[in-house]
Amino acid sequence: MTNIEINTYLTFGYLLWIIAYLVAFVAFRDRARSGAIFRAALIVLLCIHTGSIVLRWVESYQMGIGHAPLSNLYESLVFFSWSVALALIVVWRRFGTDLVALLGVPIVFLILASTFLIDPNIRPLIPALQSNWLVAHVFTCFLGYAGFAVSFVAALLLLVARSSAKAAELLPGKKLLDEIVYRSILIGFPLLTLGIITGAAWAEHAWGTYWSWDPKETWSLVTWLVYAGFLHARLSRGWSGGRTALLSVVGFCAVMFTYFGVNYLPGLHSYF
Amino acid sequence: MKKSKTMETGSSESVSILFQIKAFFTSVRTTVFLLFTIALGAILGTVVPQGEPLEHIAMSGNTFLYRLALILDINNIFRSWWFTSLLGLLTLNILGCLFQRVPSIWQDLRGRNPKTSFKLHFRSSLTIAQLKDRLVPVGQEIMRAAPVISGTRDTQHYSWVKGRIYLIGFPLIHIGIIVILLGSVIGAFWGYKGHMMIAEGDSSNKFALIPSGEARTLPFTITVDGFKLVKYPTGEPKEFRSNVRLTQDGKDMLTGSILVNHPLTYEGISLFQADYKVLGVKDVKLSFKTKEGEDLVKVADPRHDIDIPGTDVKLKTLSLDPGTIAQGPGIQVSVPGKSDKPQLVSIYQKDKRPLNIDGVEIRFLGFTPLYATGLQIGYDPGVRIVWLGCTMLVLGFILTLFTNLQKLSIELGGSSKGTDVAISGRSRKLRKEFRQKVEGAFAGITELRRET
Known part of the structure; x- marks a missing residue:
């Protein structure tokens, strides 16, 4: 098989x-x-x-x-x-x-x-894809995205639990969901950072520019900024519950757009 | 009197303005605001086409877009005054936060921070010495180390600190980001990018700047000894390779190959394989079958006439024809026809029947193209600084994720009714779990009565 x-x-x-x-x-x-x-x-x-x-x-x-x-x-x-x-x-x-x-x-x-x-x-x-940096880039990015995906699911459950008391009885506790939303991003964010860095190293080796503001790069930065905002809002501003859950949903939308949506924008990065 | 009063309010106002500025740059609220604003600006930069010259927008008749481009550089957001200012503000904000927090981190590193995240009070009828024998091993079990002991005549203090290195993570991450931004600024001011096209066998030290196209000269000369294009059986490109020699003042300095993903660097200037062009034909390969049945293969320079073996006729190659998939590539040649007028014939690689001249069967087997290789030139004195910043960032994350600062202390104090026991702890991560662990470990000691 x-x-x-x-x-x-x-x-x-x-x-x-x-x-x-x-x-x-x-x-x-x-x-x-x-x-x-x-x-x-x-x-x-x-x-x-x-x-x-x-x-x-x-x-x-x-x-x-x-x-x-x-x-x-x-x-x-x-x-x-x-x-x-x-x-x-x-x-x-x-x-x-x-x-x-x-x-x-x-x-x-x-x-x-x-x-x-x-x-x-x-x-x-093809020659541009023959790079160990690329392997590291894809590996770390998608592990990070997986963390964000889990956070997104927990955030959705949390938003449902917050909007209806009836649903909340069936769902895991709000505190626990909030914890999952946060912890998953805590793992995903460093992996995404590593993914962006290895991607930049790949670009530097292949094209001589570690950052060229093409839409995919820019959107990965947008994703990074949203989750950086999430972590700062949570750790230092004390945000939790609904507001951070909403940010997690927004962040995952940015992830999905970076992955799928960017192809509809003008630019290169045509391999993935 | 009145005068002095206004002066007073004036000074207090200026103090409060300074205070507000300081509060702005040391606040995480500002950080969150800047992060989201920069994200929105970046999104705008992916929606509006970037890099379009202002004149084009002016001519397009879209006056609204033109005004935005004029004021906000909306056609060049990532180098615009407002986007770079936002990045500058973020840098100042990070610096402000660092300045505010570093002193307490330093105190913590030297073990002078008395902060605790929980404190449990107990009372016991046992003596300090008896309690020490029961409690210290429990603390030792949790912290996996021997305690630091201090104390006076009536009190004993046992304390543990673990994972102090965790404290370096926060400054490392944030300084790393500033270092990356610094490296990119250095690259933007002192770096350059260019492109040059050199034919196989040629040398050059001239290149065109990207994007202006301005001509520049390298401090060395590049000689391209050869360019190789290797394909997979499926036809997809497998390898682009330029074999080059770098010479300076007539001396060979460096010989090597430039491949995609394998640049060559000399004196800080990196050469990248960017593209290639077919300039012409280096040689053609022909097979001849003579009347006697003899097979001959000839690799010939297309610029000279080619002798047809066994005859005194000469072939003249005129041009290369890329042909179709069914025909394969071909060449157009001229052969002397009847009445001395040259006759033009095309021979293709996949022709079923060979060209027959004076009884000699001629087939076209293939050709070697003459390439020109396109090299990208990159000079960026900031790139090492960027990698340094990235390394700091990654190290900072590793410390933050995989280490943890934990403190535990046991204070024993005697009184007439017995001994007061205070157990306090602090953990920078998983606070609840650490507290539960400590509480659970000491719950087994029955001689301790919890005081609320």
């Missing part, structure tokens, strides 16, 4: 997980027990996901054009969904909130499903 076939099955695996969990959520009272099973299932899916990424790496070497599977839109999407799934499992273990995962796995599914629209084949690397 090739990595592309595995990814196809995997996409439906995640979808099946969501449906099964929704059914269990409605049908069973004992959430703790079903939760443990679903968490194990999610870990299995993540292992398969990891395997598929490793397999793609091996396949590229078998084709004689070996490179880390982090070099084009398809590979970055597969890795992005992997990092979100990983972050969800970590948060689930750390904070014991299945709801964040229940809302987060659909994001994993959507990212993976979106790869159906693009060319999944392993392509040889």
Whole structure:
């Protein structure tokens, strides 16, 4: 089986997980027990996901054009969904909130499903992409984005909990959600910083300019500024709850725009 | 009297203005405001096309955009007066915050900060000596170190400090950002960028500045010994390589290759592989099958006539034809036709039937193009400073994320009714968890009665 076939099955695996969990959520009272099973299932899916990424790496070497599977839109999407799934499992273990995962796995599914629209084949690397800085850049950026994705999900739950007392009874505690919103960004922000720095190093090596204000770079800076604003507002101004949750949502919108929306603006950065 | 009164209010006003300015630059409220304003400005710079000359906007007839461009440099936001001022204000704001906080960080580093995040009071009927034997091992277990002991005749004080290096993280991150901004300013003022195109075999030291196009001269000469373009079997480019020699005053100083992602740096000036051009044909490869059935392959210079073996006829290459996918590339040659009039013939690489001249079958096998390589020139004395700032930033994050300042102290004081015990702690991160850990560890000691 090739990595592309595995990814196809995997996409439906995640979808099946969501449906099964929704059914269990409605049908069973004992959430703790079903939760443990679903968490194990999610870990299995993540292992398969990891395997598929490793397999793609091996396949590229078998084709004689070996490179880390982090070099084009398809590979970055597969890795992005992997990092979100990983972050969800970590948060689930750390904070014991299945709801964040229940809302987060659909994001994993959507990212993976979106790869159906693009060319999944392993392509040889054109000269500009032959750089270890690029591998480090993609790796750190998407791990950071995964942190922001988890924060976004928790922020949405928090906003819902704040707007309706009825919903709040079903959701994890507001304090806990607020904590997840904040802690995820605390991890994501340094990773994004590292991602921007390694990206700048790549640009410096490839084109002789570490920063050229192209839309993608500029938007990554916008994202960085929003989360920097979040951290300062929270740590020094004492913001929390609704206001920081809103900032987390805004920040994730900036992430998504940096990733997908920038292609509709004039400029270069055409690889991802 | 009246006069002095107005003077008084005047001076207090000026003090309050100074105070307000100081408050502005040392406030995190300002930081948050600046971060979001800079973000909005940057977004504007991705929506409005950048780099368009003012005259073009003036001619486009969009007077509103023209006015904005005239006043706010909306066509060149990232170098505009207001955007750079915002970055300048952010720098001052960061400096202000640093100046305000560094003294207390210094105090903390030297262990002179008495601040605690929680304090638990207990009372016990045991003596100080007995309590010490029970409590200090617990503290030692939490902090994994021996305590610093101080005290007088009636009181004993045991204290632990862990992860003081955490305190360096905050200044390192913020100084790092200032250093990055400083490096970029140095690059903007003293750096330059340029482009030059050199044909294979040629030398040059002239380049054009980007974006003005102004001609400049390098302190050395670049000779391009060769340019190589390697392709994957699929046709995608695999490698662009310029083999160059750098000479100064007639002496070879440096020989090397420039590839995409592998620049060559000499005297602080970096040379990057940017683009290439096909200037012409270096040589053509032809095969000849003579009447005797002999196969000959010839690599020939297209500028000279080519002898057809076994005959006294000469071929003259005229031009290269890129051809189509079905034909492959081809060359146009002239051969002497009937009645001495030269005849023009095109031969393509994938022709099914060879060209036949005097019984010799001629095929076109391929050609080597003559390239010119496009090199980008970059000189940026600020780039090392930028990397230094980035390193500080990353180190600062590592310290902030992976270390933590924790303090614990146990104070034992005797009184007539027994011993007073005060356990205080401080943690810069995970405060609640640290407090719970300390509370849990001491909860097991039954001789302690919690005082509220």
